[in-house]
Amino acid sequence: MSETPGWSSPDQQPNQPQQPPQPPPGYYAPPPPGPQPTIKPGVIPLRPLAVGEIIDGAITTMRKYPVLLLGAAAVVAAITNIVGLLVQLPFLADLTAAATLDPNTATQQEIVDRALKGITGFLTGTALSLVLALIGTVFLSGFITVVVGHAVLGRPVTFAQAWDEFKPRLLPLLGATLLSTLVIMVGVVLCIIPGIWVGVMFSLIGAVVVLERGGVGTAFSRSRALVNGAWWRTFGILLLAAVISWVISSIIGLPFGLLGAATTGFSDDPTAALSAGSLVLSAIGGIIASTITLPFTSAVNVLVYVDRRMRAEGMDIELQRAAGNGGI
Known part of the structure; x- marks a missing residue:
């Protein structure tokens, strides 16, 4: 994909395909008046x-490549949710024990020690789960980026092909994602609005790294x-996608x-929500929702x-040329 004209940035110098011989002057007729037909070899014009x-292009991509996208998402979601649950379960007993201690028979120090032990362990498990989820999300987003790159031109792609294209970009993508996450967190800590601004401004780094x-x-x-120059439009589209995902996850x-x-x-007992059965069912729901969202x-994000790029750099011309040449 990286060698195909169309995805390289304007600063790069891709290898240009050999141009066919040009016919003698006079063989070209002027284009007919009115709008030209839209070229749509893949999921978007x-x-x-x-x-x-x-939005329609994203849904069409999922329908056209269900095994690749939904299958990969299901595996990543299952691993992250199950491992996260297994990490947190050992600490639930401490939290439940601390919440159910009888203040009439237990000392204040015992209650504090039990609570701190349970909370510390639970937060540690949660942090490990978040790290694992971040790694899984990075892998999935990069893999999906490759698939969408093929889907734009209607090109078939197998799991092995997508993985071969994405594999060299996994570590750079992970580094870029970790750095952007840190920058966004700093912006959120300083004030929520700068965090949102930075998050939208750097929302396309994954596609740049991979494609x-x-x-x-x-x-x-x-x-x-x-x-730059389209922050509000980018923010609106990403927010719309997030709202749609939230609605799906809620349903x-x-x-x-x-x-x-x-x-x-x-039960209205707050510890009831920490029962193993409740958490297992919640994890199953999370796996199903994540597989779709x-x-x-x-x-x-990729679209x-x-x-x-089509608006700012005229990449639609390069993509049309790549589609005609069987590129990407």
């Missing part, structure tokens, strides 16, 4: 996209250049939440990148 076309084969520093500068998670509450007899949001 190769022209600047409307918001609805970006353009750019380095970490290049990815930050390229993402900023592409989003899927509702029955599992009700089942979890049913296992505790719909993670590919969707990742695909939207926002494609749209920005």
Whole structure:
């Protein structure tokens, strides 16, 4: 993909395909008046996209490559949720014991020690789960980026092909994601609004790292250049995708939440939510929801990148040329 004209950044000099011989002058007729037909070899038309076309393109990609996208998402979601649950379960007993201690028979120090032990262990397990989830999300987003790159031109791709293309970019993508996450966290700590601004401004670094084969520093500068002048539009599209994902997750998670509450007899005891059965059902709901929402949001992000390049750099011409040459 990186060698194919169309994805390389304007600063790069890709190998240009050999041009066919040109016919003698006079063989070209002027184009007919009126709008020209839209070229759509894949999931989106190769022209600047409307918001609805970006959302539809993401859904169409999931429908066209269900085994690759949903299968990979299901595996990543299952691993992250199950491992996270296994890490946290040993500490639930301490939390439950601390919450159920009788203040009339237990000393204040004993209550504090039990609570601190349970909370510390639970937070440690949660932190490990978040790290694992971050790594899984980075892998999945990069893998999906490769698939969407093929889907834009309607090219078939297998898991082995996508993995071979993405594998050299895994570590750079992980580094760029960790650095951007740190920058966003600093912005959130200083004030929520700078964190949101930075998050949107650097939202396209993953696509730059994977599709353009750019380095970490290049990815930050390229993402900023592409989003610059279209921050509000980019923010609106990403927010819309997040809202759609939240609605889907809520709908899927509702029955599992009700089942979890049913296992505790719909108790209003706050420790009931920490029961193993309730957490297992919550993890199952999370796996199913993530299997659908993670590919969707990742695909939207890549299509926002494609749209920005077509609008800011005229990449639609390169993509049309690549489609005609069987590229990407």
